[in-house]
Amino acid sequence: xxxxxxxxxxxxxxxxxxxxxxxxxxxxxxxxxxxxxxxxxxxxxxxxxxxxxxxxxxxxxxxxxxxxxxxxxxxxxxxxxxxxxxxxxxxxxxxxxxxxxxxxxxxxxxxxxxxxxxxxxxxxxxxxxxxxxxxxxxxxxxxxxxxxxxxxxxxxxxxxxxxx
Amino acid sequence: xxxxxxxxxxxxxxxxxxxxxxxxxxxxxxxxxxxxxxxxxxxxxxxxxxxxxxxxxxxxxxxxxxxxxxxxxxxxxxxxxxxxxxxxxxxxxxxxxxxxxxxxxxxxxxxxxxxxxxxxxxxxxxxxxxxxxxxxxxxxxxxxxxxxxxxxxxxxxxxxxxxxxxxxxxxxxxxxxxxxxxxxxxxxxxxxxxxxxxxxxxxxxxxxxxxxxxxxxxxxxxxxxxxxxxxxxxxxxxxxxxxxxxxxxxxxxxxxxxxxxxxxxxxxxxxxxxxxxxxxxxxxxxxxxxxxxxxxxxxxxxxxxxxxxxxxxxxxxxxxxxxxxxxxxxxxxxxxxxxxxxxxxxxxxxxxxxxxxxxxxxxxxxxxxxxxxxxxxxxxxxxxxxxxxxxxxxxxxxxxxxxxxxxxxxxxxxxxxxxxxxxxxxxxxxxxxxxxxxxxxxxxxxxxxxxxxxxxxxxxxxxxxxxxxxxxxxxxxxxxxxxxxxxxxxxxxxxxxxxxxxxxxxxxxxxxxxxxxxxxxxxxxxxxxxxxxxxxxxxxxxxxxxxxxxxxxxxxxxxxxx
Ligand code: HEM
Ligand code: SF4
Numbered sequence: 001x002x003x004x005x006x007x008x009x010x011x012x013x014x015x016x017x018x019x020x021x022x023x024x025x026x027x028x029x030x031x032x033x034x035x036x037x038x039x040x041x042x043x044x045x046x047x048x049x050x051x052x053x054x055x056x057x058x059x060x061x062x063x064x065x066x067x068x069x070x071x072x073x074x075x076x077x078x079x080x081x082x083x084x085x086x087x088x089x090x091x092x093x094x095x096x097x098x099x100x101x102x103x104x105x106x107x108x109x110x111x112x113x114x115x116x117x118x119x120x121x122x123x124x125x126x127x128x129x130x131x132x133x134x135x136x137x138x139x140x141x142x143x144x145x146x147x148x149x150x151x152x153x154x155x156x157x158x159x160x161x162x163x164x
Numbered sequence: 165x166x167x168x169x170x171x172x173x174x175x176x177x178x179x180x181x182x183x184x185x186x187x188x189x190x191x192x193x194x195x196x197x198x199x200x201x202x203x204x205x206x207x208x209x210x211x212x213x214x215x216x217x218x219x220x221x222x223x224x225x226x227x228x229x230x231x232x233x234x235x236x237x238x239x240x241x242x243x244x245x246x247x248x249x250x251x252x253x254x255x256x257x258x259x260x261x262x263x264x265x266x267x268x269x270x271x272x273x274x275x276x277x278x279x280x281x282x283x284x285x286x287x288x289x290x291x292x293x294x295x296x297x298x299x300x301x302x303x304x305x306x307x308x309x310x311x312x313x314x315x316x317x318x319x320x321x322x323x324x325x326x327x328x329x330x331x332x333x334x335x336x337x338x339x340x341x342x343x344x345x346x347x348x349x350x351x352x353x354x355x356x357x358x359x360x361x362x363x364x365x366x367x368x369x370x371x372x373x374x375x376x377x378x379x380x381x382x383x384x385x386x387x388x389x390x391x392x393x394x395x396x397x398x399x400x401x402x403x404x405x406x407x408x409x410x411x412x413x414x415x416x417x418x419x420x421x422x423x424x425x426x427x428x429x430x431x432x433x434x435x436x437x438x439x440x441x442x443x444x445x446x447x448x449x450x451x452x453x454x455x456x457x458x459x460x461x462x463x464x465x466x467x468x469x470x471x472x473x474x475x476x477x478x479x480x481x482x483x484x485x486x487x488x489x490x491x492x493x494x495x496x497x498x499x500x501x502x503x504x505x506x507x508x509x510x511x512x513x514x515x516x517x518x519x520x521x522x523x524x525x526x527x528x529x530x531x532x533x534x535x536x537x538x539x540x541x542x543x544x545x546x547x548x549x550x551x552x553x554x555x556x557x558x559x560x561x562x563x564x565x566x567x568x569x570x571x572x573x574x575x576x577x578x579x580x581x582x583x584x585x586x587x588x589x590x591x592x593x594x595x596x597x598x599x600x601x602x603x604x605x606x607x608x609x610x611x612x613x614x615x616x617x618x619x620x621x622x623x624x625x626x627x628x629x630x631x632x633x634x635x636x637x638x639x640x641x642x643x644x645x646x647x648x649x650x651x652x653x654x655x656x657x658x659x660x661x662x663x664x665x666x667x668x669x670x671x672x673x674x675x676x677x678x679x680x681x682x683x684x685x686x687x688x689x690x691x692x693x694x695x696x697x698x699x700x701x702x703x704x705x706x707x708x709x710x711x712x713x714x715x716x717x718x719x720x721x722x723x724x725x726x
Pocket of ligand 1: 221223228260261262263267339342357358359380381382383384421422425589590591595596597598635636637638639
């Protein structure tokens with residue numbers, strides 16, 4: 001499926017590191033094991049890292065100033081650890097770059113992804129992008145604050161979701 | 165937003181247009197998901213978590229829909245809608261559960277969007293009644309009414325409902341997650357058998373604080389929740405719970421669903437290490453983002469209708485006279501009522517356990533009657549209890565006898581609350597796809613056997629809890645006498661546990677010996693109870709005698725009949 005940003009298709013400017021090959025010159029996403037290698041590249045070469053769901057994102061702390069992207073993974077849609085990773089990246093580590101969801105999240109989880117701080121989605125799933133767009137628009141209200149700091153609604157915990 | 169307090173529903177949070185919009189969007193979303201499923205665009209595997217997030221199970225014979233009753237509170241209008249659903253889409257029945265919800269056992273997938281739409285029409289839903297998310301928060305059935313209450317827990321239960329509803333981070337946890345909240349020093353919510361149990365009370369400055377228990381649960385590994393911290397300030401309630409659930413989401417096991425509950429994580433790490441992780445998370449959170457402002461609490465409290473408690477000065481005296489005049493009514497008052505904070509009022513428990521009946525089952529007509537009685541006698545407010553009964557919270561003492569007569573007429577006046585007839589039972593093999601044995605017939609036989617109300621009162625406080633399998637939906641570990649269905653080469657057997665309790669004296673029942681065949685189980689329990697009647701000291705309940713003497717004294721009664 002194409003890369004999704006805020007319900008719309010966007011161009012992917014990142015290349016994936018290929019196992020066994022040297023890292024290319026441009027923007028590249030490396031697996032966590034090759035982070036050192038990535039960091040050794042010139043300081044202005046855009047660098048992203050892909051982590052598994054069992055990684056404590058605190059290990060990225062020293063590297064984060066150099067990172068433009070962190071890819072979090074949903075090995076199945078049932079495995080919700082990446083939601084916590086994304087939130088921790090935004091809230092505890094103040095990461096402002098791209099957080100990309102990979103693996104097989106469901107379109108029905110799209111709002112959750114965004115509200116936990118994910119910015120782009122690149123899934124192995126095959127359905128039409130329209131399903132994702134629809135999932136993004138169908139619910140306009142949430143009952144709790146999130147990293148998006150949605151506008152409060154009334155006196156309760158309720159928020160208006162931002163759908164642009 | 166201004167609210168007209170005179171029109172607020174008593175005892176529960178009043179929805180406004182925003183809440184209603186949210187629900188109708190959810191119904192539209194589910195309709196679309198059902199459509200995708202029917203069209204084959206979603207596999208059953210993919211559809212499953214979506215239907216589960218709307219309370220829809222696939223059971224032995226049909227779909228089962230579990231409708232949320234937030235913290236057990238509902239209104240007469242809502243009960244009437246449930247009656248309508250029972251009549252139109254089910255076989256005229258609903259079933260109250262130990263999670264204070266109601267289940268319908270014979271639902272068609274195609275009808276579900278319409279049912280959810282009807283529910284939304286009365287501000288009800290089935291969101292998060294299943295799935296690996298934070299489930300319906302449960303609460304004391306006498307909340308806001310009980311004389312022993314320190315703090316009405318419903319306001320915070322509603323806050324937790326809102327906080328947990330479609331929580332972006334916590335909707336795909338390793339396993340289901342259950343929170344109970346009590347505002348009384350007397351635990352009526354089984355706080356220590358929940359993933360998180362909260363006990364609210366006023367702090368030194370009068371503001372609410374919470375004692376937090378974590379990692380309790382039943383199922384195949386019954387564990388009593390450990391004490392995590394005391395006096396959590398109200399403003400940090402959400403931050404702290406976020407920290408607990410976040411630690412669980414990050415570290416809870418996902419490789420084995422039987423080891424995925426938070427209780428396993430707490431045991432594996434040890435309380436100290438678990439607490440350290442939670443504290444570390446709590447410390448690094450931006451607490452301002454999660455602060456539960458007093459204004460928010462008050463805003464939510466303001467959307468709860470409160471009953472206008474006004475009783476004639478002689479209401480209590482009238483009740484005394486009524487009791488003297490009618491021994492049967494007097495007995496029912498002894499067993500089926502609870503002391504109210506206002507001297508002119510009392511809380512009445514409607515037993516959904518008629519002699520020989522199915523615990524928790526109500527007919528559509530009974531639902532309508534309960535709704536009418538709630539309107540007439542209790543400000544239109546109804547509570548579902550985790551013992552599968554119904555409570556009318558605020559009944560004027562001078563009108564209690566009228567209420568009782570009406571209940572009696574409908575088969576809802578059984579005087580057995582807290583007694584041997586007040587059995588908790590899960591649906592078991594009659595409905596449940598996971599069951600090893602039928603729970604319902606055992607419950608029916610026991611309750612018929614002990615139907616005599618004098619005998620029941622003589623036996624005294626006794627909790628019998630029945631589960632059809634190790635998942636423990638019927639809380640068998642927490643019963644004074646627990647009955648667990650097991651499968652032995654295709655035959656139904658029942659294992660007895662003794663000494664469990666879900667209250668302040670919390671304990672896990674102990675297995676006393678080999679499981680019994682179906683046809684011996686009821687007799688064995690009858691002998692057990694007879695033995696207790698012989699052995700007990702003056703004033704002792706079954707659990708006291710059991711604790712004083714131990715299992716050995718009861719073993720012979722079960723396994724070596726005279
Ligand atoms: C009929 C469909 C039902 C199914 C398939 C079902 C399934 C389960 C399963 C698999 C568990 C074990 C969960 C675990 O420990 O991880 C469980 C526990 C439980 N269920 Fe059910 N259940 C059903 C109905 C009910 C009903 C009707 C009630 C209430 C009467 C109920 C209340 C509970 C409770 C209280 C527990 C113990 C929870 C704990 O350990 O925290 N369930 N159920
Ligand atoms: S205890 Fe077992 S048999 Fe009973 S409802 Fe739960 S899963 Fe089904």
